[in-house]
Each structure stands twice: as structure tokens, then as C-alpha cells.
């Protein structure tokens with residue numbers, strides 16, 4: 225009977241929902257301890273400047289190695305960290321760890337200062353001690369402000385309050401750069417963008433991907449590059465996987481690139497070797 229089938233589907237559906245709710249509850253409990261237990265760690269993906277191709281810096285990306293469930297994606301656990309408020313401790317740890325690593329690698333680096341991009345959740349901006357904490361981390365690691373770049377999403381910025389603007393201004397005073405991550409996918413209006421001190425637009429991976437499919441990606445990237453140029457912002461394209469995408473981005477005037485074509489996110493030791501290899505490369509005639 226159609227009615228019975230409907231019932232069965234409904235109960236399967238609610239069982240599925242119950243399972244997901246349970247999984248979430250377990251993850252929530254486990255995430256509380258993950259930091260102390262050393263289950264969280266960072267990987268670092270190189271960001272390159274084009275023509276000539278040089279290492280500009282890295283983006284720090286958080287990882288969770290769960291003792292029984294294996295690797296859990298940040299797309300899954302960052303939202304849990306936000307809902308539980310754990311994002312404040314976790315986020316602070318990410319900044320400290322990433323800055324500490326960069327200060328170590330800088331000793332092996334080519335002559336110019338490398339940079340570290342760190343993703344910030346909107347919620348971290350509600351912490352009244354955030355700027356002070358970041359300042360302390362910079363002092364402790366000996367990095368200069370312009371070696372740190374904070375990535376925020378478009379909606380975090382555009383829906384931000386006067387307080388958001390104040391915090392971003394304070395970061396800028398410290399020399400820290402602000403990037404808009406996943407730029408172009410937000411549904412928010414761009415009209416408030418100029419109110420905030422933005423240094424970089426990171427083109428969302430979806431548009432780079434689209435370059436291989438039809439003209440939509442190309443058109444969108446053209447608009448983003450023009451917008452950036454008119455406001456003296458730099459553009460980073462992320463998620464580049466093919467040489468063809470790279471050539472198209474280069475011809476569109478994109479200056480910074482990041483993606484599997486160059487390197488996947490690397491463990492700290494591998495990232496350090498990557499820096500060392502760049503240093504050697506640059507010293508050769």
C-alpha cells in the first residue's frame with residue numbers, strides 16, 4: 225500500500241535523522257577533548273605568486289584525527305565547534321600553532337618574508353580579547369603583522385556590525401591583512417564591501433572549476449579581478465587543479481594561486497622541506 229510505503233519511508237528518514245543527531249552528539253563530546261588529547265593538527269597549503277613563480281606563503285587548514293572514526297573534515301566539525309563555543313579555544317590554538325610554525329620555517333626561507341593565512345570563524349570576532357591575543361601571538365613568535373593574513377567569509381564581513389569594522393581596523397593597524405574567502409558565492413550585496421579594510425579576494429574554487437566547463441566561470445572571475453583592481457586589492461585563485469585553468473587565470477590577470485596543481489595541503493615537516501627547497505631554488509643562478 226502506498227500509505228504503508230509512505231510510513232516506512234518516513235521511519236527510515238527519522239531513523240537516519242536520529243543517527244545523525246547521535247553522531248553529532250558524540251562528536252560534540254569528543255571535540256571538547258580533542259584539543260587536549262592532541263587530535264587536532266594543521267596542514268599547510270602553499271600559496272604561490274605567479275610570474276615568476278615564487279612561494280608567497282601558506283594557508284593553515286585544521287585537521288581532526290578522531291581515535292575511532294578516523295579523519296573528520298573541518299566542514300563537519302567547525303560548525304560543531306561554533307555551536308558549542310569551542311571555536312574560541314580551537315581558533316586561538318590554530319593562530320598560535322600556525323604562527324609558531326611559520327617563525328620556524330622562516331629561518332630556512334628565501335630572503336623575503338613568508339606569510340601565513342589563517343581561517344577565522346565569524347564567531348571569533350565576538351571575542352573581545354581576539355585582537356589582543358593575536359598581538360601577543362605575533363610578539364611571542366617574532367612575526368611581523370604583515371606576515372599574518374586572516375581569512376573571513378563574505379557574509380561574516382558584509383553582515384558584520386560596527387564592532388566587526390572596528391576589529392578589522394585594529395588588525396590593519398597591526399599590519400595584518402584581511403582576505404575574503406570563497407569570494408563570489410555569498411548572496412550578500414557587495415555595496416558594503418568598501419566600508420571594510422579588505423586586502424585580498426580569494427576566488428572560490430567553484431569558479432575555477434567552472435573554467436573547464438563553460439564561460440560562466442571566466443566571466444565571474446573577470447568581474448572579481450576588475451573589482452579587486454579598482455579597489456587596490458589582490459586576488460588569489462584557489463582550487464587550481466589543471467594547467468589549463470592556470471593559463472586561463474594568468475591571462476585574466478590573477479597574481480596568486482593555490483591548488484592541488486601546485487601542492488596539496490602538507491604536514492608541518494613536509495611544508496618545512498617545501499620552504500627549504502624554495503630557498504635552494506632561489507639561490508641558484
Ligand code: C2E
Nearest residue numbers: 285286298299302318343344345463464465483484485489
Ligand atoms: P577554505 O578556507 O576555502 O579552504 C580551501 C579548501 O579547499 C580546503 O579544504 C583545501 O584542502 C581545499 N583545496 C585546496 N586546493 C584544492 C584543489 O585544488 N582542489 C580541491 N578539490 N580542493 C582543494 P579543507 O581543508 O577540507 O577545509 C574546508 C574548509 O574548512 C575551509 O575552506 C575553511 O572554510 C574551513 N577551515 C579549515 N581550517 C579551518 C580553521 O582553522 N578555522 C576555521 N574557522 N575554518 C577552517
Ligand code: MG
Nearest residue numbers: 283343375405
Ligand atoms: Mg580559507
Ligand code: MG
Nearest residue numbers: 405406426462
Ligand atoms: Mg576558500
Ligand code: MG
Nearest residue numbers: 343377405406
Ligand atoms: Mg570554505
